[in-house]
Amino acid sequence: MALRTPVRTDGPSDSRTVRRDRRPRPSAAGARIWTWLTLPGTVWMSVFFIASLLLVAAISFGTTDELGDPRFGTNLGNLKALADPAYRDVMLRSLGYALLTSVICLLIAYPVAYAVALHAGRFKNALIAAIVVPFFANYLVRMYGWSVLLSDDGPVLRMLRAVGLAGAHTKILNTGFGVIAGLVYGFVVFMIIPLYAAMERMDTSLIEAGRDLYGGPLRTFLFVTVPATRQGAGAGVVLVFLPAMGDFVSAQFMGGPNQIMIGNLIQDKFFEGQDWPLGSALTMALMAVLLIAMFGYLRRARKDEAEATR
Amino acid sequence: MNPTAPAPLRARRRRDQRRRPVFAIAVTVVFFVLLYLPIAMVVLFSFNAQKSLTVFKGFSLRWYEAFFHDNVLLGSLGMSLEVSLVAMVGSVVLGVALALGLVRNKGRLGTYAGLIMMVPLITPEIVTGVASLLLFKGLGITLNSGTVMIAEITFSISYVTVILRSRVAALNPEVEEAAMDLGATRWQALRLVTLPALLPAILASAVLIFALVFDDFVLAYFTTGVDPQPLAVRIYSAIRFGVEPTINAVGTMMLAGSITLIGLALAIPRLFGRRGGLDLISGE
Known part of the structure; x- marks a missing residue:
C-alpha cells in the first residue's frame, strides 16, 4: 500500500533518519508543491488581468486608424481630452453621485444594521439573510423593477401624490435623484454587511454605560x-x-441624457463611438480615482489600527 | 439576568431591554418593503394576462410560454449555463490551488500572488470588462462564449481564493504533517486530509460563483460576440430598447434560480455541521 512506503522528498538523505526531524525544517521539495499550486492562478491573473490593465494604460496613449481600430502611440491627446469641460463635468458628476450614494447608504444602513444586530433577537440571522439574498438576484432585473416602481405613474409616486407629498409633475426617473436611488438600491447591502459585523462585535455594555451616564438614545x-x-x-x-x-x-x-456617468461615457466610446483610446483614457481616469480612494481608506484604517493597539 | 444584582439595577435593565429603538425599526421596515417591492413587481407582472407593464389584468402563464418558444432566448439561456459551468469549474480549480499555495507559500511568489488577487476585488467591473476586451482584440481572438468564459474565470478566481484562504489558514498544519509522519506523501496528505476538510467551503464557493457568473452582465457585455449572447446581455438590450413582458418571466425565473443557489451556498457549510454560512458573504 502506497501509504506505508513513505516517499522521501527531502533528497538523498540517510533512509534511517528519524522521521521526527522532518518536522522542524520543511523540505525544499515539500515546499515546492505550494509553488506549483500558486503558479497556475498567478500566471492566469498576470496574463488576463494585470497585462490587460497595462494594455488599457498603453492604449490610452494611442490613436485610431482609418478603420477606427486602436493603434499604439505616444499621443497625449486622449489624456488632455479628459480636461475638456464635457468630460470633466461627467467625471465630477460621477464623483458627486458616488459620494452622495455612499452617504445615503450610511444613513440607511446605520439604523437597519443597528435594529437587526442588536434588537432582532433570534430572528437576526434570518433577517440578515433576507437582506443579502435579493442582492444576488440579477442586477438588471432588480434595477428594472426599481425603475418601474419609481416611474412617473408607478406605485411610489402615486402614493406620494395621494398623501400630498408629491405634485402632479414630480418625477424621480430621469433626474439625478433617480440615478442615486438606483445606485443606493444596487449597493446598499455592501454598507449593511460590514456595519452589521461591526455592531455584532461591539461591546454592548458600552451602550448601557452611555445610558447609565444619562445619555439620551441619540447622544x-x-x-x-x-x-x-x-x-x-x-x-x-x-x-x-x-x-x-x-x-x-x-x-x-433611472436617468436621462443629462445624468450620464463616466461608465456611460466609457461604454459609448467602446460600443458606439468606436474611440477606444479615449475610452481607455477615461477608464484610466476612473481607475485613478478609485485607487486614490482605496489608498486613502487603507492609510486611514492602518492609522486607526495603530491607535487601537497603542 | 443576574439575580444577585440590586433591585433598582435589575428594574433598569428590564426597562432598557424593553426599550425598542423605534426610529431604527421604522427605517428597517421601510427598507425591507422597498427592497422587496421591485422584485415583487417583476414577479407579479410576469403572470399578467395583458401586455401592460403597469396594470395587472388577471393571471396567465403566457409570458413563460412565450419564453419557451423563443429560440433566441433559449439559445442565450444555454450559453449562460455553459459559461457559468465552465467558469465555475475553472475558477474553483485555479482559486483553490491558489488559496492553498498562498497560505503556505511565504516567499516572494506568495506575496505577489496575494497582491494581484486582491486587485480584481477593488476594480470596478467596467474596468475589467474594458481591459479584457482590449486584450482579446489585441491578441486577435474572436469574441464568443470562450472569451466570456476566460473573462468570468479571471473575475471569479479572487472570490474563490478569498473564501478559501481563511479556511486554509484556519486548518491545523500539524494534521497534514501527522499524515505525512504516517507515511503519506505531500500530495496524498493534500488529497486525503486537506481537501476533504475544505470540501464545504469549496462547494459553497462553487455554487456562489455559478450564481454570480450566471447573473453577471457587465463583463459578459464587454466580452461576448454577437450571437449567441448571454441571457443577461439579452435582458439588458430588451430593457433598453423596449420591454416585452417576457422579460418579467425571464427575470422571475432568474430570481428563483439565484435565490435557490444562494440559499444552497449558505446552507452547505451548515449541512456539513459547521456554523456561519453567512461569513461566506461578509468575507470573514
Missing part, C-alpha cells in the same frame, strides 16, 4: 455606537463607492 448612538463601529462604516463607504463610481446601468435605467 448615546452618536457618541458611543458610531465611534465604536467607525471601521465598519469606513469599509462600507469604500465598498459602496467603488462599484457606484463605475456603474452605468443605473444612469441608463
